[in-house]
Amino acid sequence: MPSVDNVLVKIPVTEKQAAAMMATMPSATFDFAAPVGDTSRLPRTPKLDISRERVSQADVILGNVAPALIEASPRLQWIQLGSAGYEAYLAPGVLAPSTIVTNGTGAYGPAVAEHSFAMLLSLMKRLPAYRDDQRAHAWSDEGMVSTLAGARVLVLGAGDIGLCFARLCTAVGASCVGVRRHLPSMSTPEYEQAFSRVTTMDELVHMLPKADVVACFLPSSAETQGLVADAFLGSMKTGAYLVNAGRGDLIDQDALRRALEDGKLAGAALDVATPEPLPADDPLWDAPNLLITPHVAGFWHLHATLERVVALATENLRRYVRGEQLKNIVRG
Incomplete structure (x- = not known):
């Protein structure tokens, strides 16, 4: 596995879930952009003001950062999407050729x-x-x-x-x-x-x-x-x-x-x-x-969906560290 120094997290997590993520890569810095705390009342991830510079520093991204912010970052090794949909991230110019993409299939x-x-x-x-x-x-x-x-x-x-x-x-x-x-x-x-x-x-x-x-x-x-x-x-x-x-x-x-x-x-x-x-x-x-209905069947309206996405992201972090096959690979 290439060295991972910075993990940007755009999925809301509890303090316990954040600790479990960080335990998979003790030497990495975890940048929690989404809320950390009680997630049980969040129907979707709040709108977040994330800068291009912040995204460019990430070796791994967990969650759906706006594709326009990624700009084919050569540093980005892997992005774990919180969604099942991934089409926007495969558009030309969004990701570097080497970036792995996994999605949230199975959670929704x-x-x-x-x-x-x-x-x-x-x-x-x-x-x-x-x-x-x-x-x-x-x-x-x-x-x-x-x-x-x-x-x-x-x-x-x-x-x-x-x-x-x-x-x-x-x-x-x-x-x-x-x-x-x-x-x-x-x-x-x-x-x-x-x-x-x-x-x-x-x-x-x-x-x-x-x-x-x-x-x-x-x-x-x-x-x-x-x-x-x-x-x-x-x-x-x-x-x-x-x-x-x-x-x-x-x-x-x-x-x-x-x-x-x-x-x-x-x-x-x-x-x-x-x-x-x-x-x-x-x-x-x-x-x-x-x-x-206004595209509300998914997201985190059912809290169990968010729990599944967080569990998937954490399991894939463990797999990435161990050099094992990631779940839900759509490119890589």
């Missing part, structure tokens, strides 16, 4: 899956309409509802989050098919319990017309940007539901609005949009049977 499954599951069920049971009725003091019957029992759920992005979502759906009687870019080399008991089948994007055209729910947890890439457009939505089963908690650029939002207005879809639940924040005058806000 329960939080994002539960949020998405709650949004879907609330639409299926017309809860947003009943909340509107409550505010209007109106005792109204909003009509027929749907169920996940016996439903066919197509999960695009059958990684950690998709697996957690499928487990929730399976628990109430749905049958889930997972879609991945590449089939896993080996199945696991968790996969076999959550998914009746796992396939690739090549079969998407055959799967869409059969699905009662299409739930998307895909990263942003050239292949996924704008994937959910007129043709995709037109291939979906009439009366199906769409969920997206991956990246906003997956969806052509004008096409989605038309599909909701025409009654093609029974409803859609979005935790992400393009752009973010979604402008107040964007017509998407007023689409019928649409539930939007």
